Amino acid sequence: MKNTKYIIKLNSAETDIVIRSLVDLRNSMLEQGRYPDCVDDVIIKISKAPIKKFHTC
Numbered sequence: 001m002k003n004t005k006y007i008i009k010l011n012s013a014e015t016d017i018v019i020r021s022l023v024d025l026r027n028s029m030l031e032q033g034r035y036p037d038c039v040d041d042v043i044i045k046i047s048k049a050p051i052k053k054f055h056t057c
Helices: 012-031 037-047
Strands: none
Touching (some): 012 037
């Protein structure tokens, strides 16, 4: 299966919401006794994603 990359344009407020939601999901998985490794990977990818400025017309 081919790995596909997606580009999502988020402002800082939207990024904060996504990260908080992922942390909540991670905590919920820990409470259930499940391994949150996949969620940890996504949190790291989002937090390390490069920031690009787009010019709007």
